[in-house]
Amino acid sequence: MALSTAQTGESMHSSTFASRYVRTALPRFRIPEQSIPKDAAYQIINDELMLDGNPRLNLASFVTTWMEPECDKLMMAAINKNYVDMDEYPVTTELQNRCVNMIAHLFNAPIGDDETAVGVGTVGSSEAIMLAGLAFKRKWQNRRKAEGKPYDKPNIVTGANVCWEKFARYFEVELKEVKLTEGYYVMNPEKAVEMVDENTICVAAILGSTLTGEFEDVKLLNDLLVAKNAETGWDTPIHVDAASGGFIAPFIYPDLEWDFRLPLVKSINVSGHKYGLVYAGVGWVIWRNKEDLPEELIFHINYLGADQPTFTLNFSKGSNQIIAQYYQLIRLGFEGYKDIMQNCRDNATVLREGIEKTGYFDVVSKDSGVPLVAFSLKDSSRYTVFEVAESLRRFGWIVPAYTMPADAEHVAVMRVVIREDFSRGLAERLIADLTKTMADMDAHAGKKAVAAEPAKKTVREIEKEVTTYWRRLVAGKKSSLVC
Numbered sequence: 001m002a003l004s005t006a007q008t009g010e011s012m013h014s015s016t017f018a019s020r021y022v023r024t025a026l027p028r029f030r031i032p033e034q035s036i037p038k039d040a041a042y043q044i045i046n047d048e049l050m051l052d053g054n055p056r057l058n059l060a061s062f063v064t065t066w067m068e069p070e071c072d073k074l075m076m077a078a079i080n081k082n083y084v085d086m087d088e089y090p091v092t093t094e095l096q097n098r099c100v101n102m103i104a105h106l107f108n109a110p111i112g113d114d115e116t117a118v119g120v121g122t123v124g125s126s127e128a129i130m131l132a133g134l135a136f137k138r139k140w141q142n143r144r145k146a147e148g149k150p151y152d153k154p155n156i157v158t159g160a161n162v163c164w165e166k167f168a169r170y171f172e173v174e175l176k177e178v179k180l181t182e183g184y185y186v187m188n189p190e191k192a193v194e195m196v197d198e199n200t201i202c203v204a205a206i207l208g209s210t211l212t213g214e215f216e217d218v219k220l221l222n223d224l225l226v227a228k229n230a231e232t233g234w235d236t237p238i239h240v241d242a243a244s245g246g247f248i249a250p251f252i253y254p255d256l257e258w259d260f261r262l263p264l265v266k267s268i269n270v271s272g273h274k275y276g277l278v279y280a281g282v283g284w285v286i287w288r289n290k291e292d293l294p295e296e297l298i299f300h301i302n303y304l305g306a307d308q309p310t311f312t313l314n315f316s317k318g319s320n321q322i323i324a325q326y327y328q329l330i331r332l333g334f335e336g337y338k339d340i341m342q343n344c345r346d347n348a349t350v351l352r353e354g355i356e357k358t359g360y361f362d363v364v365s366k367d368s369g370v371p372l373v374a375f376s377l378k379d380s381s382r383y384t385v386f387e388v389a390e391s392l393r394r395f396g397w398i399v400p401a402y403t404m405p406a407d408a409e410h411v412a413v414m415r416v417v418i419r420e421d422f423s424r425g426l427a428e429r430l431i432a433d434l435t436k437t438m439a440d441m442d443a444h445a446g447k448k449a450v451a452a453e454p455a456k457k458t459v460r461e462i463e464k465e466v467t468t469y470w471r472r473l474v475a476g477k478k479s480s481l482v483c
């Protein structure tokens with residue numbers, strides 16, 4: 001950007017862009033008095049954004065960072081469509097309804113082939129969870145009122161999940177959390193069912209722990225709760241938070257019973273923007289039946305035309321994520337999703353084995369579940385995972401380090417989420433860079449390495465050993481990447 005003062009009409013001293021460079025502080029608190037040229041605005045913002053991390057190297061996130069250019073084109077074309085103008089954009093509304101139907105069928109909702117499913121597109125799983133929670137709360141209150149019982153102390157039983165914590169706080173529901181313990185990082189169904197009482201609006205299970213990717217045992221939870229309901233006369237239902245797992249389990253664990261095949265599962269949420277393979281901004285909530293979504297929560301608006309029933313927290317939002325979700329569902333089909341999920345799982349295995357091979361880490365994630373690798377240091381007396389993560393950033397990698405929630409908070413882990421765009425080539429580089437990082441950490445700590453004899457080896461020797469091992473492993477595996 002090289003605007004002359006004559007072009008901009010601004011003086012050398014007062015203009016932010018009097019020459020090539022910014023000469024005054026950027027506006028941070030107040031809207032500026034004067035306009036600036038559009039290319040100057042572009043340059044200022046673009047320059048600053050260069051300092052954000054590279055989304056493709058952000059291994060912290062489950063959220064999609066790559067889509068096909070054809071889909072990008074569709075999304076850009078719809079960037080000016082407000083989803084809430086349903087009468088004006090009926091096709092977009094129709095596409096959302098088709099997505100709801102397809103996802104409901106994927107989750108084995110008890111509906112006929114041509115029947116419309118009950119569900120809605122949301123901004124993400126968090127909004128979906130708020131809506132599902134509200135439906136449970138209202139159903140529970142209605143039942144209690146009809147029975148002439150108090151309905152002012154609802155509670156929800158769940159494992160560790162900030163979304164449910166948020167729901168509980170915002171919508172005045174007591175949160176009964178099943179505590180995690182070291183080595184067991186998902187909700188224990190037995191403990192959960194013990195905590196259920198007559199005021200429990202639902203038990204929320206998680207299919208794909210944010211911490212370790214592990215699937216909770218929803219089938220066992222269902223069976224235990226069926227027995228408890230029969231014994232007590234209560235009618236406690238289950239919600240499955242399948243934010244990550246909802247687009248994984250149907251494809252690569254088809255025999256796992258976690259969805260509407262289980263009678264007490266009344267609603268399920270899933271993030272379209274995670275393994276649904278759409279950019280950030282779309283989630284879904286599906287109810288088993290019409291009866292599971294109290295009619296009084298459905299809001300009828302007569303906005304810009306016809307009557308439109310809605311059940312969302314927000315009215316206006318972009319249409320493009322809905323369009324992109326429909327693109328992915330029809331473009332990939334069952335076959336494509338299955339291939340991609342399988343490939344992610346294979347890459348997770350390769351990465352896990354490479355990380356174990358360095359000798360520095362214990363892997364705490366499981367082989368099945370969401371494809372991710374969570375690992376802790378075998379010896380954190382000389383440096384911590386936080387320092388390792390920080391050091392890895394110099395190669396460009398963004399790998400989060402965090403402590404586990406209450407009762408297991410002394411365990412600190414790093415986590416790499418395997419998304420579709422994290423290829424085997426990148427997995428190989430990450431292992432190599434992690435190996436270099438660990439050698440540096442040892443050198444800086446000024447002590448011998450903790451792993452089985454690594455201090456006697458040079459960095460080159462360790463690298464070579466890991467790479468040879470990795471190559472041998474990969475050679476036997478077939479690539480199934482679709483896109």
Ligand SMILES: Cc1ncc(COP(=O)(O)O)c(C=O)c1O
Nearest residue numbers: 124125126163206210241243271
């Ligand atoms: C289990 C679980 N539930 C809910 C959420 C929130 O999802 P979203 O970011 O789509 O709102 C997450 C986010 O990672 C999650 O892992």
